[in-house]
Amino acid sequence: MPILSFPHKENEWIEPDEIDRPVVTFGLSTELTRFELDLHHHRKGQILLVQRGALSCEMEGGLWIVPPRSAVWIPGATPHAIKASGAMEGYCAFVDPDADLRLPEQGCAVSVTPLLRELLVRAAHFPAFYEEGGVESRLLRVLLDEFISAESDDLHLPMPEDSRLRRIVVHMMASPGDRRTLDVWARQAGMSGRSLERLTRQETGMSFGRWRQQFAIMLAVERLAGGASIQQVACGLGYESVPSFVTMFRKTLGVSPGRYMAARQADTP
Structure with missing residues (x-):
């Protein structure tokens, strides 16, 4: 073809x-x-x-x-x-x-x-x-x-099926810079913070904080690969400073955003 x-x-x-x-x-x-x-x-x-x-x-x-x-x-x-x-x-x-x-x-x-x-x-x-x-x-x-025989790549985000969690996901995707706390998200969904934490674990296998961090990493990688700068990505995800975003990225993927993308693009014609 x-x-x-x-x-x-x-x-x-x-x-x-x-x-x-x-x-x-x-x-x-x-x-x-x-x-x-x-x-x-x-x-x-x-x-x-x-x-x-x-x-x-x-x-x-x-x-x-x-x-x-x-x-x-x-x-x-x-x-x-x-x-x-x-x-x-x-x-x-x-x-x-x-x-x-x-x-x-x-x-x-x-x-x-x-x-x-x-x-x-x-x-x-x-x-x-x-x-x-x-x-x-x-x-x-x-x-x-x-x-x-290829190795797996861990850029996967489990998606919940519960309608209340899906509404939170839709909002996060529309406004990824919204950094409201778990308790605020829980009130918006009509439940307690403890219930939101428990439901998130049941639906995704992750804590709410871990799921949210994985969500941020995936958006960051997508935007960096699309040509956005590290500063633009950090700002768009609601981080107060570039260093705090870089620290989160390095803790999750083991390298800085710049090194991660450089390795991905090193042998791309």
Whole structure:
């Protein structure tokens, strides 16, 4: 398939589920600063690599942020919605559920090795109906082996299902700089602070404070990958100073925001 632009040109897109091949690949490039794909699904699973820009992907089980040099796995038949920020370059492989029984059953994000990235980039230029049993098939077999052995990337935010917590999440996403306390959020949701803490743990497996910190980290990575400065991100997330934001980022991911993004972009053409 071709390297697609977005929005797609007429007759450019071929539905991957309609192509009788175990793996279907393509690339995506756009200079739009932001675009969204509403909730949809495919029969085939989907490996989506980000080379430039950042993606957020929401599906059952949570929200994933995908910065450069990471990929997200979306199992077949899983409803998902995607948002992209920054000028975007990405590569995608749609995988038939029967292509490899080792494929993850749940959505996840992985760190992309140089080999996996090069395989996805090369495969994006394969014809849609490549010769089965030929060179393309053998390379795609290696691609699946490399993906299955890739290490996980912990930019995942469990999303609650309780309607009261979802209202809090919607507000946080609309106003990420709102730093109100747990007790204030609890009163807005019509419960006590203790009840909000207990419900958050039940729904997400995290304390309210830990969930909120993970939310901030994911937004930070998304915005940094989209081209925002560290100062802009710190201000947008409601931090009183850049050093306090950098300290939080380093404690969570082990490196400063600048070093994190430099490592992600070091070998991006």
